[in-house]
Amino acid sequence: MSAAWPAPFATRPVDATVTVPGSKSLTNRYLILAALADGPSRLRAPLHSRDSALMVAALRALGARITEAEGDGDYGPDLLVQPIPTPSEVGRTAVDCGLAGTVMRFVPPLAALCRGEIAFDGDPHARVRPMGPVIDALASLGVGLSSPGAPAGARGRAERPASLPFTVHGTGSVRGGHVVLDASGSSQFVSALLLAGARFEEGLHLEHSGPPVPSLDHIAMTVTVLRGLGVEVDDSRPGHWIVSPGTVRAFDVRIEQDLSNAGPFLAAALATGGTVRVPNWPDGTTQVGDAWREILPRLGAEVTLEDGTLTVRGGARITGAELADTSELAPTVAALCALADSPSRLTGIAHLRGHETDRLAALVAEIRRLGGDAEETEDGLVIRPAALRGALVRSYADHRMATAGAIWGLAVEGVEVDDIATTSKTMPEFPQMWARMLAQGSSAVERDAGQPSDVQHAVGHEGANA
Ligand SMILES: O=C(O)C1=C[C@@H](OP(=O)(O)O)[C@@H](O)[C@H](O)C1
Ligand SMILES: C=C(OP(=O)(O)O)C(=O)O
Secondary structure (H helix, E strand, O other), X not given: OOOOEEOOEOOOOOEEEOOOOEOHHHHHHHHHHHHHEOOOEEEEOOOOOXXXXXXXXXXXXXXXXXEEEOOOOOOOOEEEEEOOXXXXXXXXXXXXXXXXXXXXXXXXXXXXXXXXXXXXXXXXXXXXXXXXXXXXXXXXXXXXXXXXXXXXXXXXXXXXXXXXXXXXXXXXXXXXXXXXXXXXXXXXXXXXXXXXXXXXXXXXXXXXXXXXXXXXHHHHHHHHHHHHOOOOEEOOOOOEEEEOOOOXXXXXXXXXXXXXXXXXXXXXXXXXXOEEEEOOOOOOOOOHHHHHHHHHHHOOOEEEEEOOEEEEEXXXXXXXXXXXXXXXXXXXXXXXXXXXXXXXXXXXXXXXXXXOOOHHHHHHHHHHHOOOEEEEEOOEEEEEOOOOOOOEXXXXXXXXXXXXXXXXXXXXXXXXXXXXXXXXXXXXXXXXXXXXXXXXXXXXXXXXXXXXXXXXXXXXXXOOOO
8 A cells, every 4th residue: 555645635715627537337337238249349438447447357358359449538548349259168267356346246147158167256345245146146047156165066055155256157148037136235236137137048037125225326327228229128117127138239339427436526616615617517317426416505515517517616614414325426425524514414325334345434434533523323324513633534445435535635634545546446547636626726735744734724615624
């Protein structure tokens, strides 16, 4: 791990125009579907980050040919994908999932469509992220899975792994059909099976049974993307998804910028009482990050969308709010709530305990480390106003905890983030992008350790931390 990153403190309101790299969720869905498609595909302006690189490597291990081609995106080349051949003889191969939920959940069904022994593993924390429902569902659809080192043929329920590491014994085809799973731990369990379902012999009838499914917007994204490529999906009955067997049409798509990752930049407007504009905001999108348009006004910002540019203006204070089901936006929302001058309650995010880290515990610990007042509830967080002070924020290998630290640093002097490089999961150039934002129309000062501090609190922002 590199040295702690001194989070820039904003001496003036931010006034910046920012774009961010391509959507992780769209890039990794389209990579999966390109690998399953009936011909070569092109992703324009895709994300290039650790999560997308892990996906590319995984699909190459299964036989897809993926190359780069010059494109017009600001954040790297286009990707050309030749699908996994049928049959794909992969022999013994390995897939590194890193800490990417999309890789560990979306790739095993594709492995089952190849012939070989495909060993999946990932970062230490990936081994505790929930995986059991996907493994059990695949097993009940006729796929062989085992823990590493299990005796050959030991693939029964008792021997079946519940998490990484595990091996998929691919036979080249998956029977498919009806399967019941509990997707209350992650919407990705549903998306994983839907993405490959058209390639199962009998298609797929997936039924959820259990507490409510979180992050439903991400399942809606999966369904919309599939339909756009000619896959028939019936989601008319709540808790049921039926995918007809068929082909996935090859495609040429432009990936939208990642609206969830636009969040920390938009949050900078609130944290400093400034203005942040994001051009090329998609007009009609499946991304959960479009919800910033509803969330940020609840926290006191003025938000407009005109001619494709989203403009967020922060006011003199951040107001607390009750917000439900904020999904992957929750860490950024919580960072702002900790700077608010009235209490907040975030609900419907119990499953964040199974994300890159236990995000509810991490957010409470780091808000308290800064002198703030936060506590966990059964399904979320309560955050109350308190004056914050500088501290070393822990990122727990979680990109969104690291960017939460950056947001706090704008408004609170002396914040450092222990591992800013962990933002490479989805935004490899985050520190440079943050510095560029601050260099526009503002005079943020990056404080060296030991440098006498002559910075003042953000002008016009007199919340709980003034
Ligand atoms: O399908 C996807 O691309 C994602 C689904 C969500 O997962 P959960 O349902 O586990 O929250 C989200 O939080 C994650 O960042 C990306
Ligand atoms: C939960 C997240 O990631 P993953 O795709 O690894 O689940 C996230 O990016 O907030």
